[in-house]
Amino acid sequence: MTTPEPLIALAGIRRAFTQGGVTSEVLRGISLTIHAGEFVAIVGQSGSGKSTLMNILGLLDSPTGGTYRFAGQDVSSLSREAQAELRREVFGFVFQRYHLLPGVSARANAQLPAVYAGMGGEARERRAAALLERLGLGDHLDHRPDQLSGGQQQRVSIARALMNGGEVILADEPTGALDSASGGAVMDLLRELAAEGHTVILITHDPAVACIARRVVEIRDGVIVGDSGDGEATQPPPAPAARPERHAPALFALSEALRSALTALAGNPFRTALTLLGVVIGTASVIAMLAIGEGTRRQVLARAAATGTDWIVVMPDNDNPALPGGRMTLADAQALAMLPNVKAVNPGRWTTVTLTAGAVSVRSEAFGTSIAYPETFRWTTRKGAFFTAEDDRAGAPVMVLGATVAARLLPGVADPSGRYVLANGIPFLVTGVLEPKGPDERGMDRDDRVVLPLSTAASRLIGSSDLGGIQVTVKDTGHLAETKRHVRETLLARHRMEDFFINDMASRIAELAQTQSAMAGLLAVIASVSLLVGGIGVMNIMLMSVTERTREIGIRMAVGASGRDILSQFLAEAMILAGAGGVAGLALGLAVGVGAAVAMDLSVVFQLKAIALALAGAVGTGLLFGYMPAGRAARLDPVQALARE
Template identity: 45%
Template sequence: MPDTPGAPDIPGAPDASGTFDAPDAPRSPDTPALIMLRGIRKRFGGRHGVPETEVLHGIDLDIRAGEYVAIMGASGSGKTTLMNLIGCLDRPSAGDYRFDGQPVARMDSDALARLRREVFGFVFQGYHLIGTATALDNVAMPARYAGVAERARHTRAATLLSRLGLGDRLQHLPRQLSGGQQQRVSIARALVNGGRVILADEPTGALDSASGAQVMDELDALHAAGHTVVLITHDAAVAARAQRVISMADGRIVGEERVAGRPADGHDFLTSTTTPAPDITRDRLPLWADLAEIFRSALQVMRINRLRTALTLLGIIIGVASVIVMLAVGRGSQEKVLAEMQVYGLRTIYVFRDWLPEGHQGRPLSLDDVKAVRRIPNVMQASPFIDQPGTVVRHGNRSFQTRISATTRDFAQALNWKVSEGVALDTVDEHDLRKVAVLGQTVRKALFGAHGKAVGEDILVGQVPYRVIGVLSPKPAPFPEDDVNSQVVVPLGSAIVRLVGRAELTRINVEIADMHHARETEAAVTRVLTARHGRKDFALLNQAQMVQQQADADRTLTLMLGLIAAISLVVGGIGVMNVMLMTVRERTGEIGIRMATGARQADIMRQFLVEAVLLTGLGGTAGVVIGVLLGLGLKAVGVPLIFSGVGTAVAFGCAVGTGVMFGFMPARQAARLDPVKALAGT
């Protein structure tokens, strides 16, 4: 991978083989300084009505590779501000800072992060360890941001901790360690990427004398091993351990003294020969390789804030479950309505002979019209009908006035009507002009009683004898006044010859295949018959279109229900954003630690954005499970319900999408924090 634009060649960084050069030995006074400051000034304030204050007043300082320098001064003298500038945690307001000859002012944020990650190692007075991470993970963090694989960085971190006497404390959290142990963890963290320049800010300030002496011994040993050590202190005894003491007061260097450095006490825990550095790619790990670490961190934060996490998840869960159940109920109700309508044979377009404006009845419908209609796309069947109302039928001493419906064998399919006894009309009945009849349930009861046998019996239709071959199943009527069970169905041919004496059709029942194209099919029937008749002298009743309109209305209602349920997803997303904003505020110090150890802005953004997605992903998964279980419970008590795989996937995707959308702003806010202010927890 190419180096970050504007990034310098960093001495001590890994070479092509992935190993570190040993820290440079002290150079002669004529050697160019590794760290060179000229006229460095730092001002704070000057915005939003806050008066500007200058903390550093034209600092000139050279530090050569391998030196052991102590910067000493009272509290408020500016020494910590100077260390932040040297460690690239902050930028000077004026002046020139060069690291190994490279102007730091020209480096972008990623290049500065690379310096913090691969050159500088920080040892803070307050330790600055992430409280939710183990000692091992705290130490391995800079290597993670340097692109080192998890196993390699953990091996490196474990080796360092063991050499510092913490081999049995790898999985301990900072609160489970003493102050001296925490400081040794921070030293190991400073060294995990090589730590060419160690910046120690009051490293003994929070320790007892014994622990402080041990930490100073370790810093002495690091210097003896070739590391450049810059020590910030107000304690003259601590400063005396260095080779050179820089005195500061009121933001200025007021003195410099060279002292005889105390020899190292034999510690050699970080020489390149004893502990080779890991292979650093100088680029971040791919997201898939970093997910495990991010997830562990996120889950730890969730465990700490259980109640808040649960309440946030609740909004997502309710939203996802509501969308799934609402869509399933809506779809189930829609299918139920359609199924019930199909019982009425409402997949049908009825064509009637009509009256013309001048008061004459239109041209009769014919069998040729039926044949023409059958050829129209989307038409499954076209059944001719001759209706003769007011016909009296008799059996024995019982009679009943009803409607005769003369048709073909296709009528049962067109009307979705089956027989409960006997058989329906067939082709032979039509061709042979047989005198057979199929009775509706009302006619059957009127002529044969509730339990009398009808099939095989003879009846008189008008004055013509017909044999009963079947009884139609009971059928609900689409309209209360239309008793469809009160009719006698006979073959069209025999009715024309024996009953009505003419072939003029009363209507044509057109069964369509796809109800979604009912309107187009109606228009096609109109065109064909108008062309045949020369004018539109017929009327159409498109019940299929009515059914489709009802289905569309149900679909719209379902969509509205889904959108209403989706509102809770938005509310849950806002809750996620609120929680993430609170998390950024609460974890400001952690963000500062990550930046100090080399995290780029993109790394911080990735951390918090993935945490938001994880939060909503968990909520979405729980919502899907709860939604399905709730739906199954409703289905068990008889609620019509059909789950939609697409709807479920969309609901889950929307939940995760809210994590991305509402987590972006908090993640960006976290990434844009100033490292120094973040470390201070402000």
């Protein structure tokens, strides 16, 4: 009869550990073959190397010498991911200390290997329940480990070992922490599994426990000193139970990632809340600052556009008319009025005046202009009427008050029309009050002014007919650039030098929009700094979490979690943490924005794009700052992680 190839073949396996510069060899050339279906007990005293051997057999540890072939394949050629897949698909571990996840039910512990194998949720639930019922735990499915006895916890670990089929059961001192009755029950279970076709490898220091195995291998000081069998199958082993149906293994089941993340975060709510605070403040700052910045931008642009975008302004390039050039006259305005596409021309000149009415005196700006003022600036009178063309031709001492001036100069007077006020000591008749406009894009009060005929301002207040500027209203804004060119050419021909500059409201508004957008972006960048600080907090708590949960990571690796699975889990935790902070920050940011609008009379505009950007930034911060801790967790050595308290 042809001897079948051994399932496990060890040749010259060595394992040395170095600590503090001192190297000690635990395994000293182990050669061992085990066939499928065998029930083998590896027995030896503490320190003999039997647990180290089991860790190597279960791919939790790697030898420093020799070869290990499983089903004919050299396992040293397998990547960490491939070794994790082999642990997940073939091996089932039963540990002396059970190594169950705290805080979750027996059912959840039992089905953990199937999560990494890609088994569907309902199928996992059914199989875990069936295994636990078979092991006498049908009434304890939802009990946590701290609600179970030692024997019950060990049976849960056996159910977990069988979850993915458990072709090879590795039991490390499975009765070491149990009383005799519970220990006997566990050994009976292992005997039954061996009879069903599972390959069972039992690690024990107790010869009485080892004697139930069909084969006993004794190890002492890192070498095999006795073997009751020759390592060959004497008869075909019974066929093991069929593996449960499952899908292709995924990186990590989302439901398990979410459950694990929420459990971990809920375990220390105060620390979690403090960590969330940084993300909450950062997200709220971004949302509130973007909303305030956008509201301010729109408000500024609305104020700038309130006077229309269909006009061009021409200003002298020298404020001192005594110097050569830099003068602009009514003749210039008349020449510009003759250009094509020009609807109206409004010349003007500013000066400062002292206004007096009774015992009240105020300082304000006076604007000498033409009757085209209301049309050019889209600014009508609220009370009374604007001055007339006749007033302008006659240089009549009349003026129209801005709303702020009227309120300060003539408080309590509903309609100042028909009253006289003094401007620099000269009496002027008030013909009306302008509609209030509020502050301009620079925050200046546009209602703090008076308007009077240009001829009156020149003769009575300024003493010069030179203009401070000309506003040219166009008929068709589609030809605005062409009209600007005509204005420039006309003035160059008249002045023989470019002692003026030209601007238009459309360009001005575009410049304002660019400036305001830059300001809003700067506010967002400043606010994002706090979000980065929150991200650093996420990284800190995740590093602490990896340290505190090292043994849990080892358990997950032992049942088949790959490095990618662990990476996905901790990244999911970081993103959930940051995402929760982002949602809370959204609520806070909305509240701050609304509060600013009410308390400070600010214009606040919440944009869906900005909100989505802030939330994405929060989650992205969790992803970015969670990657290093997650990568650290994924690189942990399984056997060292399991040994961590």
